[in-house]
Amino acid sequence: MVLEGLGKSLRNVLGKIAGASSVDSNLIKEVSKDLQRALLQADVNVQMVLAITKKVEERALAEKPPAGKSAKEYVIGIIYEELVALLENGEGLRMEPQTIMMVGLYGQGKTTTTGKLAHVFSKKGFKVGLIAADVHRPAAYEQLQQLGEKVGVEVYGEPGKKDAPAIVERGLRHFRDKNIIIIDTSGRHALEDDLIKELKDVAKIAKPKERLLVLDAQVGQQAGPQASAFHEAVGVTGVVLTKIDGTAKGGGALSAVSQTKARIVYMGVGEGIRDLEAFNAKRFISRLLGMGDIDALLDLVGDEVKGAKAEALTKNMMSGKFTLRDMYEQMEAVNKMGPLKKVMGMIPGFSNLEDKVDLDQSQEKLRRFRSIMDSMTNEELEDPKIIKAGRIIRIARGSGVPASEVRELLKQYNQSKKMMKGMMGNRKMRKQIMKQMQGGDLGF
Ligand SMILES: Nc1nc2c(ncn2[C@@H]2O[C@H](COP(=O)(O)OP(=O)(O)O)[C@@H](O)[C@H]2O)c(=O)[nH]1
Ligand SMILES: [Mg+2]
Structure with missing residues (x-):
């Protein structure tokens, strides 16, 4: 996250x-x-x-x-x-036919983001064309070409040529039948006069509806002044903050850019082509605050387990009660669901398991946990506190596992219970907050 x-x-x-x-x-x-x-x-x-x-x-x-x-x-x-x-800083990028120009310094993620955006729009059914107008960086064209290939989008470029505005002009003509055109431009180590001139010339020809500034979130609060400087130079309409996955300074970059009144439209959250998230302040904050995880989990639950069982389970959890039987039922549900990895990540206490073990192992672990629970009495399932040393030995023998595994299950249960309690607090909050302010529009 x-x-x-x-x-x-x-x-x-x-x-x-x-x-x-x-x-x-x-x-x-x-x-x-x-x-x-x-x-x-x-x-x-x-x-x-x-x-x-x-x-x-x-x-x-x-x-x-x-x-x-x-x-x-x-x-x-x-x-x-x-x-x-x-x-809060305004609306996201509109999903409508338009020309988009990407600007920013070296290495901020312009070309990568161009590819990611091409993917977003083509997935929505737009006819996308990319223009490689970074005429300074060697291999800039090849990089974009590769990204284009990956997402099945055509790239126009004139490798070796240096006249960016002329390339853009010809590219626009070439892409007459496209309805989304994204222009990747040159960067510099700093915002220099010749870069400003080049960008202005390109903008004059392309008349892009959006001029998106791509900014590496690692610069932290410096993102604010950079956004202002670019805005003064070329009239930025929106900001994409990249590499927010790899920095603890994301809060600095996000808030500093918002402060300039620039609108943040996307966040880059990884190197992959899909690692782009539309930015929405309400959704972002509610996710940071941990709201909605339980709902997302229940949404994933298949119809066969969605009925009375899930309802009883939720009711139990809402009341703050969480027994071993509840955990058992969660596991059953999880087993029926798949894709396991995604689901596991959502169950409190299991998310840490997700990274460490491979999937077959998790499945196997669930199976063993279940067989251990099968050897427990109703009383033990309802009130696991009473399971002390003597009972552990009996249960281990009954289910044919070492006592250490019974202890592991109990440990897992205690962890789940603790986290479940925390989350239930959040769920109540979330409901309240939704009623209070959104009329149900938290985006979950
Ligand atoms: N982790 C991470 N890396 C990114 C992200 N966006 C871009 N990068 C990486 O940053 C480097 C520079 O990106 P590039 O698109 O070439 O920057 P440009 O010079 O502005 O065109 C590349 O290695 C990218 O893979 C992101 O959101 N997260
Ligand atoms: Mg580039």
Whole structure:
């Protein structure tokens, strides 16, 4: 997940609120401090951090929750709103016929993103053409050509020629029958005058509806000044923040760009052709806060297990109860579902398993866990606390596994239970927040 560290600390902040006995000024002060720490660690600008936490404090102390809403839920809602406000910056890229020009310095990810965008549009059924107008970097044409091949999109270029505007002019003519044209342009180590001139000349000919600035998120808060400089030079209409997968500074880049009022349209989250995410502040923040995981899991559950069983399971979990039997049922459901890897990643406590073991092994482990549980009594399944040394030996013998494996299952159960508790807090929050602000539009 993008910005793993920030997500984790934000979820801790919300967990603290959810677990508090009551909301008072002490709790709010404490939460505000934690929020500050979380945002600063993600490289968000100090002034912005102070502003947002001040606002959260003021609102949390002054505003009264409307009837039917608890103080805790209301405070959590305020934090959500203020975080969204920090990043909210307009609409995404329109899925309609247009010409798009990519700009940015060397190595920021322009060419890669051009390929990714070509994939997005062609998947939607558009007729896409790519123009290779980076005339400075050797092999720029070949790089784009390769990406084009990968996604089945034609690339126009004139390797060896240096006149970018002329190439673009001929490319546009060549692509008369296309409805999405994306132009990859040259970069520099810095925004120099000759680059500005070249980009302006290309823009004059292509009249692109979108001029997308591609920015490496690793520059952190520097992304803000860079976005402003490019905007002044060539009139940026949107920003793509790349490499957000590999940096803890993503919070800095995101918030700094938002601050310039530039609209962030996409995030690059990996080197692969599919590693591009449309940016939406509400969805991004709700995901950071860990909302919706359970729903996504239940969505994946096949029809055969979706009925009464899933309902009973959810009800149990919502009430904070999570027995070994519940875990057993989850495993059953998981077994019927596949693709296992995806599902495993969504079950609290199992996500860490996902990376470490291969799939056949996980399947095998599930099978063994189930046979262990088959050797337990109802009482043990409902109340696993009572399973002490003597019972472990009996269960191990009954299911033909070493005692260590029974202990492993119990450990896994305790871990799942703990995480499930945390998530249930979030689910309640999520419902509340949805009702409160979105009318159901959180994008899940
Ligand atoms: N991890 C990661 N790497 C990326 C991303 N976008 C681009 N890259 C890598 O960054 C390097 C430079 O990208 P390139 O598209 O050639 O940059 P350009 O000079 O602006 O055209 C390449 O190695 C890409 O694979 C991203 O979102 N995540
Ligand atoms: Mg390039």
